[in-house]
Amino acid sequence: MSELEKTFLRFAAYGNTATHRNTMSRKNFYKMLKECDVMDGKVMTSTDVLIAFNEVKFKGANHINYIECLQAIKLLSRKCFKEQSHEEALQAILKLMEGKKPSNLEEQVSEGSFAPGETA
Numbered sequence: 001m002s003e004l005e006k007t008f009l010r011f012a013a014y015g016n017t018a019t020h021r022n023t024m025s026r027k028n029f030y031k032m033l034k035e036c037d038v039m040d041g042k043v044m045t046s047t048d049v050l051i052a053f054n055e056v057k058f059k060g061a062n063h064i065n066y067i068e069c070l071q072a073i074k075l076l077s078r079k080c081f082k083e084q085s086h087e088e089a090l091q092a093i094l095k096l097m098e099g100k101k102p103s104n105l106e107e108q109v110s111e112g113s114f115a116p117g118e119t120a
Contacts, residue, residue, distance in 0.1 A: 003098040007032070008066050014102040023063035026053050029072070036097040038073075044080050052076050073097075 011032040012024040024032070030049050033039040039049055052072040057064050064072065073093055081089035 004094055005066055007036070007097050007100045008069055010101050023065050024069060025063055026050065029053050029064065029069065031102065032097070032100070033076075035103055036100045038076070038080060038093055038096055044076060048076060048079060 008024065009022070011028050013021045014028055014031070016025065016028070030039070030046060030053075033044075033049055038044065039046070052075040053064065055075060056068040056071040074090055077089040077093050078086055081092050084092065
């Protein structure tokens with residue numbers, strides 16, 4: 001499993017019930033992009049994130065899977081790094097996201113709940 005997929009699963013599991021641990025809500029997608037410094041509110045806004053999320057999810061769905069998350073990130077990458085090629089922009093965003101955890105995951109770990117594949 002890649003570091004990026006681990007990041008996805010950590011944020012997908014954050015605050016979710018066991019039924020949605022492998023998919024991510026719009027709220028957690030927003031949280032992931034904000035905490036990974038992809039969304040700054042100026043170049044990339046919450047509206048951009050919402051539009052990308054809605055473009056990749058199935059109609060009527062409230063969550064996206066890892067593949068759909070990657071598709072949304074691809075849609076957002078050009079906006080975030082306009083001066084780079086599409087592939088370079090995508091790689092720059094993916095690098096920002098690798099190995100990241102939700103900001104207060106440490107609180108959850110100390111209370112004994114872990115993201116998938118995480119141990120104390």
